[in-house]
Amino acid sequence: MSANYNDAAKLLRDAYAGAAVAPLRNYLEPTDAAGAYAVQEINTRFWEAQGRRIVGRKAGLTAKAVQAQLGVDQPDFGVLFDDMQVADGGMLTPSRCIQPKAEAEIAFVLGADLPSPDTTPSDVAAAVGSVHAAIEIVDSRIAAWKITFADTVADNGSSAFFVLADDGLPLTGIDLEGAAMEMTVNGDVASTGVGAAALGNPLNAAAWLARTLAMRGEPLRAGDILLAGALGPMVALKDGDKVAARIGGVGRCSFTYAKE
Numbered sequence: 001m002s003a004n005y006n007d008a009a010k011l012l013r014d015a016y017a018g019a020a021v022a023p024l025r026n027y028l029e030p031t032d033a034a035g036a037y038a039v040q041e042i043n044t045r046f047w048e049a050q051g052r053r054i055v056g057r058k059a060g061l062t063a064k065a066v067q068a069q070l071g072v073d074q075p076d077f078g079v080l081f082d083d084m085q086v087a088d089g090g091m092l093t094p095s096r097c098i099q100p101k102a103e104a105e106i107a108f109v110l111g112a113d114l115p116s117p118d119t120t121p122s123d124v125a126a127a128v129g130s131v132h133a134a135i136e137i138v139d140s141r142i143a144a145w146k147i148t149f150a151d152t153v154a155d156n157g158s159s160a161f162f163v164l165a166d167d168g169l170p171l172t173g174i175d176l177e178g179a180a181m182e183m184t185v186n187g188d189v190a191s192t193g194v195g196a197a198a199l200g201n202p203l204n205a206a207a208w209l210a211r212t213l214a215m216r217g218e219p220l221r222a223g224d225i226l227l228a229g230a231l232g233p234m235v236a237l238k239d240g241d242k243v244a245a246r247i248g249g250v251g252r253c254s255f256t257y258a259k260e
Helices: 003-015 033-049 064-070 121-127 149-154 202-215
Strands: 054-060 076-081 090-092 101-110 128-138 159-164 180-185 188-194 225-230 241-247 251-257
Touching: 003 033, 003 149, 033 076, 033 149, 054 159, 054 202, 076 149, 076 159, 076 202, 101 159, 101 180, 101 188, 101 202, 101 241, 121 128, 121 202, 128 225, 128 241, 128 251, 159 225, 159 251, 202 225
Parallel strands: 054 225, 090 251
Antiparallel strands: 054 076, 101 128, 101 225, 128 159, 180 188, 180 241, 241 251
């Protein structure tokens, strides 16, 4: 493993103390996917050794416009740890974040394993135990969000926290592509979108994730939480914000970004 990768990994870990760092140009080329995932993997193993538990994965860059912005033609993924989950209706303290933004998503909780590198959207649909409205709170340890593809991948997909609706539904009968999303901040509509924003259908994003992880020898398992990608623009958070997401046919969830 390159010493550079270890250095980059430690730089990102240290940034969680609250001081964002410069883009990782000294360590990674902007589109170096292999190197960026190597850095992510170093930190994943480090955090597991510290006692953090993996509960799922997130897909990112699932909108074609965002891929184009970062000069790539593929989504990315990050790891979800148990201590990243914020209770539905709960609080997230600003001191735990650097420059957070919220985005509404559709999430799946798997009822069966997805071990195949040839997983299709239909395979995912058959494996889904429940569908939930979700909010991902993304954050960047890179100053001013000046990220390349390699920066965000190395930085665990720019992940931070997530909210999962307490109430999940069976997948049967839900129009995932056409599901309308509305995210409000302090009661005002701040972002809108639709299920098709996530690679045409959130099941497509989940199938990409399943294939990618299976090929890496880390297949998705029953019980895993999958965040399938943003359905609309993300919104920067400020202290005191009350954020709620409603997804047609799926449900709603909320949290408050404020001191306890």
